[in-house]
Amino acid sequence: MERRLENKVAIVTGGGTGIGEAICKKFAQAGAKVVVAGLPEDPVDDVAREITEKGGIAFGFQGDLSLLSEARACISETIATFGKLDILVNNAGVFVETNYLTDYSEEAFDYMIKNNIKTTFCMSKAALPELQKTKGNIITAGSEAGVLGIAKNTPYGGTKAFNTAFTKGLAAEQAAFGVRCNVVGPGPIDTAWTHKETGPMDEQMEKTNSQANLLGRNATPEEVANVYLFLASDEASYVTGALYMVDGGITIAKGAVGEQADEFFKKQPADNLELKHGKEGHTRIRLSAKPMVEYYEYL
Numbered sequence: 063m064e065r066r067l068e069n070k071v072a073i074v075t076g077g078g079t080g081i082g083e084a085i086c087k088k089f090a091q092a093g094a095k096v097v098v099a100g101l102p103e104d105p106v107d108d109v110a111r112e113i114t115e116k117g118g119i120a121f122g123f124q125g126d127l128s129l130l131s132e133a134r135a136c137i138s139e140t141i142a143t144f145g146k147l148d149i150l151v152n153n154a155g156v157f158v159e160t161n162y163l164t165d166y167s168e169e170a171f172d173y174m175i176k177n178n179i180k181t182t183f184c185m186s187k188a189a190l191p192e193l194q195k196t197k198g199n200i201i202t203a204g205s206e207a208g209v210l211g212i213a214k215n216t217p218y219g220g221t222k223a224f225n226t227a228f229t230k231g232l233a234a235e236q237a238a239f240g241v242r243c244n245v246v247g248p249g250p251i252d253t254a255w256t257h258k259e260t261g262p263m264d265e266q267m268e269k270t271n272s273q274a275n276l277l278g279r280n281a282t283p284e285e286v287a288n289v290y291l292f293l294a295s296d297e298a299s300y301v302t303g304a305l306y307m308v309d310g311g312i313t314i315a316k317g318a319v320g321e322q323a324d325e326f327f328k329k330q331p332a333d334n335l336e337l338k339h340g341k342e343g344h345t346r347i348r349l350s351a352k353p354m355v356e357y358y359e360y361l
C-alpha cells in the first residue's frame with residue numbers, strides 16, 4: 063500500500079465506528095499516526111488497538127468533542143504524544159430522529175446542533191493553531207442532505223449545510239495561514255444509519271436508498287475513506303474550499319434510477335479494511351426511529 067500520509071499526524075472525530083473507523087484504518091495504512099477520537103462509550107481504543115496490532119500507530123481519545131474544553135484536551139494529547147498535527151477530520155455526527163417538523167422534538171434538534179455543528183466548530187477552533195504550524199488541512203463531513211435537504215429530518219440537512227458553508231468559509235479565511243479546508247458529502251453509506259436493525263430506516267427506505275442513486279447500491283465506508291485520503295494527502299495540494307460528493311450520483315438522480323444501473327456498478331468492491339464497528343454507530347442515543355417511507359416515496 064502506498065504511504066501517502068507518511069509522517070503525518072491525523073485526528074479523526076467519530077473514529078470508533080462507521081465511516082470514521084474506515085478513515086482511521088485507511089489513514090494508518092497510508093502511514094499516518096492516527097488519533098481515534100470519539101465519545102466515551104465509542105470503541106475508539108479497540109480501533110486504535112487493531113491499528114497498532116497491524117503495525118500502525120494510533121491511540122484512542124474519549125471525550126465529548128462538542129465541548130471546547132474536551133476538544134482542546136484532544137489537541138493537547140495529540141501534541142503531547144505525536145508532537146504535531148497535520149490533518150483534522152471532522153467526521154463526528156448523529157442522526158437521531160425522523161419526524162415531520164410539526165412533531166420533531168426540541169431535544170433532538172438541540173442534540174443534532176451539539177453533535178453535528180458544535181463538534182466541527184470546537185475541533186476546528188482548537189486545531190487551527192497547530193494546523194497553521196504544519197500547513198495542514200481540515201476535512202469535514204457534509205452530506206447529500208446538506209445539499210438537497212432531507213424530509214422528515216430537516217434539522218439534519220441543516221446541520222450538514224452548516225458544516226459545508228462553515229468549512230468553505232474556513233478555506234477562504236485560512237488560506238492566509240497555509241491551511242486547506244474541504245468537505246466530503248457522502249450519499250447512502252453502509253453503516254448503522256442505513257440499516258433498519260440499527261438505524262432509523264425501515265425496509266422500504268433501505269431498498270429505496272439504493273434505487274435513488276445512479277449506481278444502484280450503498281457505498282462501503284471504505285469507498286468514502288478513499289476520498290478523505292486523497293483530500294488529506296499532498297496530492298490534493300491545489301484543492302481547497304471544495305465539496306467532494308461521494309454519493310453515487312444521488313444529488314443528480316431523478317426518480318428510482320438505481321434499478322437501471324449496470325450490474326458492474328451494483329456490486330460493492332471487496333473490502334480491504336476489516337471494519338468491526340462499521341454498523342454499530344451511535345444508535346443507542348437515537349431518540350426515535352419512525353419510518354421515513356414518505357421521504358423515499360417522494361424521491
Ligand SMILES: NC(=O)c1ccc[n+]([C@@H]2O[C@H](COP(=O)([O-])OP(=O)(O)OC[C@H]3O[C@@H](n4cnc5c(N)ncnc54)[C@H](O)[C@@H]3O)[C@@H](O)[C@H]2O)c1
Binds near residue numbers: 081345
Ligand atoms: N452513513 C451515511 O449514510 C451518511 C451519509 C451522509 C453523511 N454521513 C456523515 O458521515 C459521518 C459518519 O457517519 P456514520 O454513518 O459513520 O455514523 P456513525 O454513527 O457510525 O459515526 C458517527 C460517530 O460520531 C461520534 N460522535 C457523535 N457525536 C460526538 C461527539 N460529541 N464527540 C465525539 N464523537 C461523537 C459517534 O459516537 C459515532 O461513533 C457523520 O458526520 C454523518 O453525518 C453519513
